Amino acid sequence: MTQFSQSVPECKTLTYEKKGKFDQVEIVWNDKDVPRIRADNYESLGFGYGYAHARDRLIELVGQAIAMRGQRSRYYGPEAFSTLGFLKTTNLNSDLMFKLRVPNEWVKEEFERLNRETQDYIFGYVNGLNYFVDHLSETQYQQIVGQEPMVRFEVDDVVRFTMRFGVMKELIEIGPHLVATANCINTSTPTDRVSFHRTPVEVEGGFGSNAWAYGGDVVEGGSAILLGNPHSAWQRNSHQLRIYMHQCHLTIPGVLDVAGTTFLGFPLPLTGYNADVSWSILDAATVTPYVMQLMDVKLEQDSIKYLVDGDYQSATIRSIEIETLQESGDITIQSYQFAQSHLGTLFQLPRTPNKPPGWYAITNPGERNAKGLDQFLSAAKARSTREFIEQIEQYRGVLCQLVIADKHGDVGYVVAGNVPPITDEAMASAHLGVEGVAFNVLDGSQTKNSFRDQNQRPLQAATSFYPNIISRGIIHNTNNSYKYSEFGQQQPDYPSVFGQHKQQRTLAAARLDYDPRLIMSYKRMQEISLNGKINALQALEVVFDNRNYAAETFLDWILTLESHDCSTTAKQAFQVLANWDRRNNADSRGALLFHQLWSKLVQAKLVKVTGFGDPEVDSEISTTPQSQKVILAALEQSIAELKQLNFALDTAWGSVLYQAAENQHVAMHGGSYEQGILNGEMPAELTHDGFDYILFGTAYLQLTQWQHGMICPQVLLADGQRDGVDSKARTCQLQMFLDKKLYSMPFSPPALGEHQDYR
Structure with a gap:
């Protein structure tokens, strides 16, 4: 930690100018460093949160912007390794991935497709980030930024932060082979660095989450209880851009009132609550979000051709330019060429246990999609579990699972991202037909297996294709599939893209070989269900009994x-x-x-x-x-x-x-x-001083219930709100974590009026 803050309640009123008009934005930080932002419109609200977010997490956000722009090689060199979210690879692999899969033209198109209120919020948010930086004194700038690089934030950055959710998992398959693929197209591509970049992408152990929603039939009083336990990292540096939670409370009187945590630069609560609904996010670990199509490719001296329905078509070439920091300190531009087919970029991949070697295309319905911003802004205004799920479905964007509870006693489960709309029968028909090959590895030489529309956009699944659950019993999820997410009830089978329980292998969180958390959760649900109605203390003990x-x-x-x-x-x-x-x-x-x-x-x-x-x-x-x-x-x-x-x-x-x-x-x-x-805490290597750090685990907890019709949130962010700042608020919450206690977060008007920090 580089600074110390006393973390006393603080209030700031900002004046936001737009088109000659001036809006007042009020930010009140409580004694746990959580900002409540109050404004009269979406753009001003975004401005306030941008300012508060930059105050707490500026360098983290700069790092996210650099990574999503594909510029890590420019600032840190191409061969250094970095962790993005939960995937570790070289800077060059990361840059090529995001330049290829989140191109600038798609980013601009996706911003224009967003709802107007979402656009306004993002525009204000970016202005708030930059306003904070612009108003730092020289001393403050040195304290916060020091020798780290700095960028000017743009609207495109926030769109990229969102679009990454749809394509991030492709990095596991293609990341280590991007440079080698380019070498096949252009022999002038530097080859002395290939060995670094061929290192398999490391999925950091511990990435995952838990959530439990207890419906009105098992809770005294008929309302629901939700315990959200999204896991995050505990340590950040310039090469570890993991998931870090940041709390906020966003209010436009009469329009929007939502609180919770944001992460990865996404500026809206991904785990959160309003007066009527509470939700928690989990990695969609068992979901298969794309198919891989093996192509018949011929490399000739001056052309690249691929087979489609018996005829060879000519591929086009797409050049990706990467700014690269040299040992001398100079910045050079290196160009990497990739072949483009009607199915997008072609990647040359080696043999693995579940696929043969060859050239592959990827069809991913989650690409080219920033609707997650509309998705979570709309869902934040939902008044029931059912309405929340409807909003998630209407603007399907962020690849995740969500567990939901409401004041009426309904609890639910929904997959929020896009999946290939392919039944098991259609998948089997398109499959390579080779024993041992993964079920989503298809024959790409036939048009019928493209699963794209007439404009070569990936097909989107209908709402009925997805396995939603609404119940008044118990929903529990530990990154498992829909199949066993309702306690005591097996769901009917849906296509295998939603879960691998029908396969001879299972997909587990963080690619772990052994993850028995769901078995333990089931055991605990059996135990606490035996004694009648479930209360909030019992819900918390499911995590904290360790x-x-x-x-x-x-x-x-x-x-x-x-x-x-x-x-x-x-x-x-x-x-x-x-x-x-x-x-x-x-x-x-x-x-x-x-x-x-x-x-x-x-x-x-x-x-x-x-x-x-x-x-x-x-x-x-x-x-x-x-x-x-x-x-x-x-x-x-x-x-x-x-x-x-x-x-x-x-x-x-x-x-x-x-x-x-x-x-x-x-x-x-x-x-x-x-x-x-x-209570997952995945420790790093054991040293003479103890475990070096915690890779991922419980840092944020959100326990919500309703009493007399009013939501009563209890929360904890044990690793603290502010990056690089040691504070009384952080120390207090670490001690509360040790004592297995949460604190009440004032939300409803009566609670806010009684709480001295928000007066």
Whole structure:
């Protein structure tokens, strides 16, 4: 942290000029650094939030703008690695990806397609960002910006921030092969750097979320309860542009009143609430958002041709220019050429376990789409779960899942992004027909398999194609598919693009090999449903009890592997594990040793989820004699690791998992998805000082319920509102996290009137 703030309530009135008129914008920050912005129209409201957002997260937003413009190579060099959202690759791969898949002409077209009120809001937001920068003193500029690059924000930046949601996951497939693809087209493309860029894209462990919505039939009083638990990163630097939550409260009297958290430069609450509805966002981890079409391509000396319905067509060439920082400090422009077919760019991809090598096109109905801005602005005004889902469907844009609850007791689930409108039968008909090849790898040489309209735009699915759920029971989601999102009810089968429970493999959050969170959630839903109606305290305990599914399920058997002739340290380790409470609380002793051990068992593929997404089917551990030897060896290795780092076998979990605040350590709790801990905190590498940092996990919590018809939100943003600023608000919330407490956020008029910070 570079600065310290006392975080006392603060109020600021801005004057926003537009077309010769002057609007007043009021911003009030409470003692947790959360801004409430009040204005009379959308443009002024956007201006106020732009100002408040820049005050707290300026350098993060600059980094997002640079990345989405495809300019990281210009500022940081092409070969350095960076994390964008949750995907790690080289700057050059990132730049090529966004230049190719979010081109400037699409960005401008998409802005013009937005609703007028959305355009006004974005225009004001960008002006607010720039206004903040323009009014910094020289000293303030040095404190906040220092040696980091600075840009002038544009409306196009916000549109790019939104369009990225539709194409981001393509980076996993094509990112490491973009430079090699260009080399095939133009042999003058620099080849000495290809090896860096061929490094597979790393999906950072821990990216995911949880959400629970309890409907009126299971909640006292008939209204619903929602616990939103979207996971985010805890640490930012110029090469780690992960997901970081920022709280806000946006008000236009009589028109809009919404609060919640934004992230990734998207300037509207993606997890949030209004007076009548509350919602939480989750990664659509099981959704397959695009198809890959294998093309028959012929490279000739002066042309590139591809086969369509028996005839070879000539591809055109598209040049992408990348500004590149050289070691000398000079900026040069390098050009990369890509072949264009009627299906878009052609990518040369190597063989993988689920697809053959060759040239591929991608048909993605989520491309060329910024409607997510209309989507969340419209949904923010919904008055019921049903109306919220209708608005999400009308402006389908952001690829995610949403869990919703309302004051009337209805809860719901909806996929918010676009998916290929392809039934399983149509997908099978278009498939390559090769055993072991992924179900969405198709024969691109036939027009019938293009799944595009007469203008070669990807086909869009009808509303009826999507698996919405509205219930008065329980909705729970841990990045699983729709199929098991309603507790106690299996949904009818929808096409496989929505979930892989029908396949012989499952897609899990962050591409994890083993993620039993849904099984643990199902177990907890069974338990809390037994005793009648569910209350808010029970809902919060589902996250904060820190129960370890892997330990509850498998530790008793592991303890039977202790033999009479095992080493003294192994006996001590078995004793520590036997005495452990099988939770990942800050004071839990044994959690650290188990964490080190369990990661090795997962890596050795000794544990697996066998139910293909069905939470009623428990996971399994291999108990063969050979597996037992592997487990004992993994235990000995874990003991040695802790000894080398000077940690006792029974070191308290919170002494290695912690956050620094005001020159002191605040213990944390929670743990790995791979252990089925619902309070997910995925730690980075263990060092002599503890875990280096938290990759992703619980930072923001949103617990909403209605009492006497009024919403009563309780929230927490434990990692703080302000990037690079240590504050009393952050320290307070870290301590509240340790104490497993949330704070009441005033929202309704009576609550605002009673709260001194908002008077």
